[in-house]
Amino acid sequence: MGNKALDKKTLSDALARRLPAYYRHVCIMLAEGKQTVTSGELAKRIGNTSAQVRQDFFTCGGVENYHPDTLKEWLSGLLGIKKEHHMVVIGAGNLGRAIISFKDFNSDGFFIDAVFDNNLMFDGMQICGIPILNVSSLEDYLEANKVDIVVITTPASVAEEILEKAIKGGVKGIWNFAPVDLRSSDKIEVQNVHLSDSLLTLSFRINEKEFWKNEI
Amino acid sequence: MGNKALDKKTLSDALARRLPAYYRHVCIMLAEGKQTVTSGELAKRIGNTSAQVRQDFFTCGGVENYHPDTLKEWLSGLLGIKKEHHMVVIGAGNLGRAIISFKDFNSDGFFIDAVFDNNLMFDGMQICGIPILNVSSLEDYLEANKVDIVVITTPASVAEEILEKAIKGGVKGIWNFAPVDLRSSDKIEVQNVHLSDSLLTLSFRINEKEFWKNEI
DNA sequence: TAGATTGTTAATCGATTAACAATC
DNA sequence: TAGATTGTTAATCGATTAACAATC
Numbered sequence: 001m002g003n004k005a006l007d008k009k010t011l012s013d014a015l016a017r018r019l020p021a022y023y024r025h026v027c028i029m030l031a032e033g034k035q036t037v038t039s040g041e042l043a044k045r046i047g048n049t050s051a052q053v054r055q056d057f058f059t060c061g062g063v064e065n066y067h068p069d070t071l072k073e074w075l076s077g078l079l080g081i082k083k084e085h086h087m088v089v090i091g092a093g094n095l096g097r098a099i100i101s102f103k104d105f106n107s108d109g110f111f112i113d114a115v116f117d118n119n120l121m122f123d124g125m126q127i128c129g130i131p132i133l134n135v136s137s138l139e140d141y142l143e144a145n146k147v148d149i150v151v152i153t154t155p156a157s158v159a160e161e162i163l164e165k166a167i168k169g170g171v172k173g174i175w176n177f178a179p180v181d182l183r184s185s186d187k188i189e190v191q192n193v194h195l196s197d198s199l200l201t202l203s204f205r206i207n208e209k210e211f212w213k214n215e216i
Numbered sequence: 217m218g219n220k221a222l223d224k225k226t227l228s229d230a231l232a233r234r235l236p237a238y239y240r241h242v243c244i245m246l247a248e249g250k251q252t253v254t255s256g257e258l259a260k261r262i263g264n265t266s267a268q269v270r271q272d273f274f275t276c277g278g279v280e281n282y283h284p285d286t287l288k289e290w291l292s293g294l295l296g297i298k299k300e301h302h303m304v305v306i307g308a309g310n311l312g313r314a315i316i317s318f319k320d321f322n323s324d325g326f327f328i329d330a331v332f333d334n335n336l337m338f339d340g341m342q343i344c345g346i347p348i349l350n351v352s353s354l355e356d357y358l359e360a361n362k363v364d365i366v367v368i369t370t371p372a373s374v375a376e377e378i379l380e381k382a383i384k385g386g387v388k389g390i391w392n393f394a395p396v397d398l399r400s401s402d403k404i405e406v407q408n409v410h411l412s413d414s415l416l417t418l419s420f421r422i423n424e425k426e427f428w429k430n431e432i
Numbered sequence: 433t434a435g436a437t438t439g440t441t442a443a444t445c446g447a448t449t450a451a452c453a454a455t456c
Numbered sequence: 457t458a459g460a461t462t463g464t465t466a467a468t469c470g471a472t473t474a475a476c477a478a479t480c
Contacts (some may be wrong), residue, residue: 009428010421014447020416024395038461047397050461051449058463065456066462079416080423094314101310104395104412110419149418172422175415179240179320181263189425191418195409196320199391200236200295202365202407203326205226206388207296209405212225230471254437266437267473274439281480282438438479448469455462 015056021046022056023075030068037066082109086146087175090162091153092117092132095177099151100127110149114141138162142169151175152182163188231272237262238272239291246284253282298325302362303391306378307369308333308348311393315367316343326365330357354378358385365389372396379404 025045029037039050039057046053057063063074076082089096092115100112115132122132133141141147142165150166152159152174159178166174166188173189176182179197184190241261245253255266255273262269273279279290292298305312308331316328331348338348349357357363358381366382368375368390375394382390382404389405392398395413400406 010424012447016417016420017413019420020410020413021397023416024413040461045397047399049449051451052447054462054464055448062463078420078423080419081416083423085419094310094317098310098314099411102411105415108416110415148422149415172425173418175418181237181261183263184421186425189418189421191414191421193411193414194236195315195318197233197236197240198407198409199321199326199365200239200297200324201232202389202391202405203296203301204232204235204294205400205405205407206364207294207299208226209388209402228471256437265473267475268471270438270440271472278439436480438477440475440477442473442475444471444473446469446471448467450467451465453462453464456460 011059015059018046018048018056019060019075019079022053023072023079023081026068026071026075030072034068037068037071039066085110085148087112087149087151088114088116088138088141088147089151089153090116090135090138092119092122092127093153096151096153097127099153100130112151113145113147116141139165139169142166142171147171149173149175151177153177156180163190227275231275234262234264234272235276235291235295238269239288239295239297242284242287242291246288250284253284253287255282301326301364303328303365303367304354304357304363305331305367305369306333306351306354307331308335308338308343309369312367312369313343315369316346328367329361329363332357355381355385358382358387363387365391367391367393368398369393379406 022042025042026037028045029041039053043050043053060078064070087110089099089112096115096117100115112130115127115130116135116138117132118135120134123134125132147166147169148171150162150171150173152162154162156178159176159180159182163174163176163182167185171188174182174191176190176192177195179194181192182190238258241258242253244261245257255269259266259269276294280286303326305315305328312331312333316331328346331343331346332351332354333348334351336350339350341348363382363385364387366378366387366389368378370378372394375392375396375398379390379398383401387404390398390407392406392408393411395410397408398406
């Protein structure tokens with residue numbers, strides 16, 4: 001219908017990364033009791049132009065109106081929120097625990113059902129009421145339970161192996177914190193987080209700034 | 217000298233995000249004992265084209281040769297690695313602990329010197345040998361100690377306030393995990409991580425894929 | 433030497449911005 | 457109604473890719 005962007009199968013990464021921010025800010029404005037949202041206001045909060053907001057919404061098929069509830073519903077639909085995503089976390093280390101104890105996304109329909117670790121010491125223990133199972137039982141677990149997303153917080157060396165098992169088990173997505181670049185495929189979607197990379201990017205920006213300070 | 221890109225003060229975000237990945241993969245190849253690196257090999261590992269690798273390196277001023285040691289040194293220089301970055305973490309919760317216990321970046325000259333929390337319960341305690349101080353003493357601490365990077369793992373509500381204090385204290389960069397979009401300025405560089413956003417982006421990709429599966 | 437790889441310029445492609453008639 | 461805001465197309469801008477002579 002005159003919207004070429006919609007004919008493409010995948011939206012650009014830049015846009016896919018902005019969508020959650022739109023959602024987040026619409027939720028905030030809703031909580032603030034705002035009656036209306038405008039592309040201008042949203043743009044200001046998110047740190048870009050109103051033209052971009054409108055173009056993004058257009059690219060995603062358009063929204064009926066800019067009431068915060070309508071926007072929130074519409075963005076929820078795009079993002080697949082409230083579809084009940086069942087997740088398991090691999091690795092009961094500090095990062096695994098941090099993710100489990102995150103309350104941020106539980107309200108959006110993301111549930112963590114189990115944690116897996118290779119350390120037998122953890123057997124029978126729980127984290128925040130979630131059972132820790134041995135990683136050797138992962139394949140059986142995936143066979144027996146519907147798992148949508150696997151969160152990898154293991155060392156790099158075993159990440160690829162977990163990915164394979166997740167694919168076999170019919171998992172739809174991987175949220176990967178191990179410092180390896182796992183690839184998305186038609187079988188599974190991957191989101192690589194790479195925490196240390198983002199620290200290095202910060203360091204780069206600091207360094208870059210100091211370089212130019214000295215130049216002038 | 218014929219390299220226009222270098223005249224620009226800041227390199228593009230896309231490139232700034234690829235640099236740590238180049239560094240990571242060069243380190244891996246070095247550990248594997250590779251004698252040579254080529255733009256093609258690096259591209260394959262990182263998941264892009266050799267033309268992009270060469271263009272990126274050119275944009276960054278160029279590297280003498282492609283020996284893994286030379287490349288590692290050169291990338292280290294760009295990224296500001298080994299300059300000794302002193303860091304403090306705000307928030308002694310699960311995420312704070314996870315970051316402190318991360319061993320990944322200590323080897324790259326990033327040191328965490330202290331943790332701050334507003335919970336008096338923690339007073340006098342330590343995490344991995346790092347003292348937990350009360351957040352009320354943050355300003356004094358920043359005055360008395362050289363701190364390059366402040367890591368924010370607090371709730372959103374106090375993040376802005378911490379940013380202000382960090383700027384006053386002469387901090388160069390913020391590594392922000394609170395779900396607010398803090399802005400970089402000429403005073404301070406900010407890297408917003410937004411863990412939940414990346415989960416939502418993953419959810420979006422999964423959702424998008426299923427949408428097209430149903431269409432066909 | 434021949435083959436492969438780099439450095440650099442030019443061409444292409446895609447994403448952001450601008451513009452403005454239509455709508456609120 | 458007038459002013460502001462949207463939806464959509466077109467223009468611009470920047471990033472990626474292609475090309476290829478120079479070098480390894």
